[in-house]
Amino acid sequence: MDIRQTMVIVDLSGKCNQLIARCVRNLNVYCKLVGDNAKIEDIKKDQPIGIILTGESDGARPIEKAVKELGVPVLDERNMADIEGEAGMAELRDFLYNTCSAKGDWTMKAFSEHMISELREKIGTKKVLCALSGGVDSAVCAALIHKAAPESLTCVYVNHGLMRKNESEEIVRIFGAELGMNLIYIDAEDRFLGKLKGVTEPEAKRKIIGEEFIRVFEDEAKKIGSVDFLVQGTIYPDIIESGIGSKGLVKSHHNVGGLPDVIDFDEILEPVRDLFKDEVRKVGREIGLPEAQVNRQPFPGPGLGVRCIGELRKERLDILRDVDFIFREEIAKAGWDTKIWQYFAVLTDMKSVGVRDEVRTYEYTVALRAIHSIDAMTAEFVHLPYEILTAASRRITDEVIGVNRIVYDITSKPPSTIEWE
Ligand code: XMP
Numbered sequence: 001m002d003i004r005q006t007m008v009i010v011d012l013s014g015k016c017n018q019l020i021a022r023c024v025r026n027l028n029v030y031c032k033l034v035g036d037n038a039k040i041e042d043i044k045k046d047q048p049i050g051i052i053l054t055g056e057s058d059g060a061r062p063i064e065k066a067v068k069e070l071g072v073p074v075l076d077e078r079n080m081a082d083i084e085g086e087a088g089m090a091e092l093r094d095f096l097y098n099t100c101s102a103k104g105d106w107t108m109k110a111f112s113e114h115m116i117s118e119l120r121e122k123i124g125t126k127k128v129l130c131a132l133s134g135g136v137d138s139a140v141c142a143a144l145i146h147k148a149a150p151e152s153l154t155c156v157y158v159n160h161g162l163m164r165k166n167e168s169e170e171i172v173r174i175f176g177a178e179l180g181m182n183l184i185y186i187d188a189e190d191r192f193l194g195k196l197k198g199v200t201e202p203e204a205k206r207k208i209i210g211e212e213f214i215r216v217f218e219d220e221a222k223k224i225g226s227v228d229f230l231v232q233g234t235i236y237p238d239i240i241e242s243g244i245g246s247k248g249l250v251k252s253h254h255n256v257g258g259l260p261d262v263i264d265f266d267e268i269l270e271p272v273r274d275l276f277k278d279e280v281r282k283v284g285r286e287i288g289l290p291e292a293q294v295n296r297q298p299f300p301g302p303g304l305g306v307r308c309i310g311e312l313r314k315e316r317l318d319i320l321r322d323v324d325f326i327f328r329e330e331i332a333k334a335g336w337d338t339k340i341w342q343y344f345a346v347l348t349d350m351k352s353v354g355v356r357d358e359v360r361t362y363e364y365t366v367a368l369r370a371i372h373s374i375d376a377m378t379a380e381f382v383h384l385p386y387e388i389l390t391a392a393s394r395r396i397t398d399e400v401i402g403v404n405r406i407v408y409d410i411t412s413k414p415p416s417t418i419e420w421e
Contacts, residue, residue: 004030004105007096008048010067011244012036013055018240018375020054020083020092022276028104029096030274035244040066048072050100073099108282112144115271116287119148126228128269131217131259132157132183134171136296137233137272140284144271145231146181147287154182154224158216160209161189162303162312165321174290184224188216189314196305196312200349202421205312209302210258218262226264234270235280237375297342298376306421310349315402316364320347322400323366330392331370331384340382343370346409346420354404363404368392371418379413 007029009021013036024031032046036055040063043051051067054077068074075095081087096102123145130142132155145153155175159168168185176183195208260268272280284294300306308320324345331337346367354361368389373379393406409416 004110005049005102006046007031007050007052007100007102008043008046009033009052009054010036010038010043010063011055012053012057012061012064017054018237018276020052020077022278023083023089023092024052024096025106025276025279027093027096027102028106029102030106033240033244036061036063038063038244040070043067044070049102050075050095052095053077075099108279108286111275111279112283112286115144115283116148119145119269119271122269123149123152123229125149126152127226128153128229128231129224129227129263129265130155130231132171132175133233133301134163134167134296135233135299136277136284136294137235137280138231139175139289139293140280140287141231141233141269141271142175142181143179143284143287143289145269146179150180150182154184154227156184156186156217156220156224158186158188158213160192160213160216160303160305161314162192162209162305162317164299164304165325170292174293178290184220186216186220188212191216193312193314198311200310202306205305205421206302209305213301214258214262217259221263228266229269230260230263230265230267231269231271232260234273236274236276239273295338297340300419306419307344307346309347309420316347319364319400319402320345320366323347323396323403326395326399327368327392330388330395333391334385334388336384336388340370341373341376341379342418343368343382345369352405356404361404363402365405365407366396366403367407367409367420369409369418369420371413373413373418376418379418381410381412384408 007024009031011017011033018033021031021033034043050073051070052075053064053067057064073095080091083089083092128145128149130138130145130153132138132142142153142155157171172183172185175181192209192212195212196205199205199208272283275283281294304317304320305312308316327345328343331340331343346369348365348367350365351362352365354363370382370384371379372382389408396403396406
């Protein structure tokens with residue numbers, strides 16, 4: 001794409017620290033992160049306006065020497081003030097705008113306009129298939145393609161019965177009725193819950209959900225026939241974490257699971273593969289997606305399946321949906337929804353004794369969880385104000401039948417994980 005000047009960041013320690021890259025982007029300059037095993041010829045092809053060296057190094061790497069001989073300004077992060085402080089940011093801004101004469105041409109408005117026209121040209125009248133998950137990445141991809149070639153796009157949304165309260169209805173309303181996309185809605189709740197009957201082991205549940213998702217898609221693909229493009233909501237951290245440096249893979253990315261295997265398509269389309277998550281959200285806003293969709297917190301593919309301990313029966317999932325809804329409502333009411341990375345409820349398989357209207361009860365315990373994180377690799381539990389916990393606790397026990405005890409999860413990751421299963 002030709003709209004932008006490029007800054008190349010060479011990560012000498014190969015650990016893929018994304019912080020400096022995000023800071024450069026926030027200063028409206030496009031940057032590319034490469035590893036310590038990058039080839040100087042490839043860097044040259046990008047015609048960088050400057051190079052930033054980051055990470056620890058013994059100074060003897062061939063790439064470090066080669067970069068310094070390129071004839072473009074080089075900033076060494078090791079000689080800078082802390083990038084998270086004001087002095088570090090001022091130094092970075094000075095390097096970008098004064099030393100490298102950046103124009104500040106990297107904005108999400110320019111990106112959106114350019115991407116839409118590029119997609120329009122590429123797609124023409126060909127057929128595009130996009131699996132909507134409800135997540136922000138696939139939503140923004142679909143919205144970009146819809147702007148570019150509305151007639152070409154078919155979206156498929158599978159309701160596996162493990163979504164949160166009202167979530168599937170919202171997706172159909174926003175993407176179908178409001179945005180006018182050609183949306184195929186598949187209600188597969190009975191199919192998934194049928195397969196999951198009697199299954200309690202966490203990994204077995206995950207496996208069944210993943211496989212069934214592919215089977216549902218396989219059936220749908222037979223009806224749709226072959227398509228030219230399959231959309232994948234890959235984002236830049238997926239690419240980086242799949243390994244840019246000599247230290248290699250951090251994690252492999254599976255945004256659409258095994259879908260490429262069951263769909264007859266010619267090419268993968270990845271409209272947001274150059275963007276960080278916050279940039280994807282900005283593009284979503286730019287092209288008119290509703291705020292609730294753009295700001296959606298991370299939600300796992302297997303949905304409530306990993307938040308409902310024990311068997312996944314509809315009546316248990318309904319209890320969880322109601323509890324989760326109240327908790328989220330109380331957090332939003334107190335204005336904490338924008339301050340927290342992820343917050344949700346978990347239904348345990350433990351029952352305990354309680355009393356309601358002077359009668360003994362024997363009902364479920366639910367757990368509430370709220371965590372702060374930067375990349376989901378580590379997380380800390382949020383010190384939620386007692387007022388929020390109190391209001392949520394009162395409402396949950398008043399409004400949801402089947403729950404008589406509520407606990408707050410006070411563990412961080414590690415040693416626990418964010419999800420319970
Ligand atoms: P854990 O539980 O591993 O979660 O600490 C880290 C982050 O990943 C999300 N998560 C998933 N996301 N498919 C997904 O798309 C999954 O199977 C899955 N499991 C966990 C979790 O919500 C958290 O943000």
